[in-house]
Amino acid sequence: MNFYDGMERYGSAVAFTEEDGALYTYAQLAAAADAFSASVPDRGLVFLLADNSLDAVTGYIGCLRARVPAALLAGGIPSEQLANLLAAYRPNYLWLPRGRAAETPNAVEVYAKGGYVLLSTGAEPLRAHNDLALLMTTSGSTGSAKFVRLSCGNVAANAASIAAYLNIAGEDRAITTLPMHYVFGLSVINSHLQAGARIALTDASLMEKRFWEQVKAQRSTSLSGVPYTYELLKRLHWERMKLPDLKMLTQAGGKLSAALVAEFAEHCRQKGIRFYVMYGAAEATARMAYLPPQLALEKPGSIGVPIPGGELWIEDENGNAITRSGVVGELFYRGPNVSLGYAQRREDLALGDERGCVLATGDLALRDADGVYSIVGRKSRFVKLFGNRVNLEDVEQLLRGAGIDCACAGDDSLLRIYITNPALSDDAVAAAQRLTQLHPSAFRSCVIDCIPRNAAGKIIYAELP
Amino acid sequence: MTNKQRYDKVFMEALTLQPEDLNDALVYNSVAAWDSVGHMSMMAALETEFDIMMETDDIIDFSSYTKGMEILAKYEVQF
Helix, strand or coil: CCCCCCHHHHCCCEEEECCCCCEEEHHHHHHHHHHHHCCCCCCCCEEEEECCCHHHHHHHHHHHHHCCCEEEEECCCCHHHHHHHHHHHCCCEEEEEHHHHHHCCCCEEEEEECCEEEEECCCCCCCCCCCEEEEECCHHHCCCCCEEEEEHHHHHHHHHHHHHHCCCCCCCEEECCCCCCCHHHHHHHHHHHHCCCEEECCCCCCCCHHHHHHHHHCCCCEEEECHHHHHHHHHCCHHHCCCCCCCEEEECCCCCCHHHHHHHHHHHHHHCCEEEEEEECHHHCCEEEEECHHHHCCCCCCCEEECCCCEEEEECCCCCECCCCCCCEEEEEECCCCCCEEECCHHHHHCCCCCCCEEEEEEEEEECCCCCEEEEEECCCEEEECCEEEEHHHHHHHHHHCCCCEEEEEECCEEEEEECCHHHHHHHHHHHHHHHCCCHHHEEEEECCCCCECCCCCECHHHCC | CCHHHHHHHHHHHHHCCCHHHCCCCCECCCCCCCCHHHHHHHHHHHHHHHCCCCCHHHHHHCCEHHHHHHHHHCCCCCC
């Protein structure tokens, strides 16, 4: 049985602790979750502003158990971003810290617990697909209204697979190092609930004494982190800290340099700590591959092997599987944790499975003779216009050189040039035609308000219309 | 420059603060720039400025502008 429906089987074992000593056993968590969801009888959409607290977890588990679709957002999401999401999705409910209730003045309080309140917005009934469970943001969706749609089955399957390959057991004790609205943070929680293990909830960072006091008080057995977390740990000389209970370190959320992997692997080997480098994406719930600890020293630049229940393969440009080792192609994954698809607005919640359990990762990878995978880069953005291979990056650069700020996207039938200045519409097509020497019908200019960019200034192509 | 002036300079540069921001009320997370990222870069800057190597316990105990001066005293940086 999945972790959320089968929570009662762990009865009086402790599921969550908070810093002030408050705790929930599995039985108490199930009861609190069901008391919450009794106030959401109509399967409406819930916006869940989640900090790492018992109250946030209660709403999350309540939604999963009652099959109520929930969008997990940062507890501290900026008001402006929240307003955009409210407009795009018109949630029926919000579960949020009481201090933020005033931001939706027309919503009515229907339930409260601890520091959280449940507000009913009076939005029209939701038409959602039966399988829809969670809406999660992706690393590329900061500030946009884009979510990954996850099914109940996605969440259950990934939790079970992770708990299995990490050998999580009932006596294990995790601590939150990441926010729960982030897929990696959530996967740590889910996989520990799967095993009947304990999770210490904290919002403290690794740079705070409060965090390490919790690690000691709770006798935490594992820490999870993104590459940046590992830089902090290195900076803190973690290898000199007295952490006698620590049995496992896990890393995901981006590529950790091979040098740091090797350094951590060596320290962990000496201390008898299992160190897992892992690979995944929000589009696959969280996890797709992991590097077994014994391989971290031998192959520190690798992502390892598929998780239990999953399959990895590499395809060439023509969509044919590459079976020889050492040949680079796009990495594909198949498994029960591949998301249903994306959502950009409320109406998309009625959509079903658009991926059929297969995810094209967009990462370029190769498999070595031992069957271990490594990522070597991101797929270049090419289209084939009239059989001519055109690098979208190049066209963009050339147009920019001609004074046209733009983003290029498209497929083999059409190259779209996104511009913000309508006056340059014809010039953009003419310039692209001139630069590529291809027929003008291969190009179309599209005028948009602004070119979507991330904080680092990189264009977010997934957000182009 | 006195040690105090050097200490203040590191704070202002690492956390992009003005002289009037440096007081007893300046604690971890009290300004946006003093998060875990800001903390790590400021600790590195202090180590460079005073040519010291801080212990883990001191790095995580360094929770305020005032506390920091007590901690640096252990490394023979006198104010």
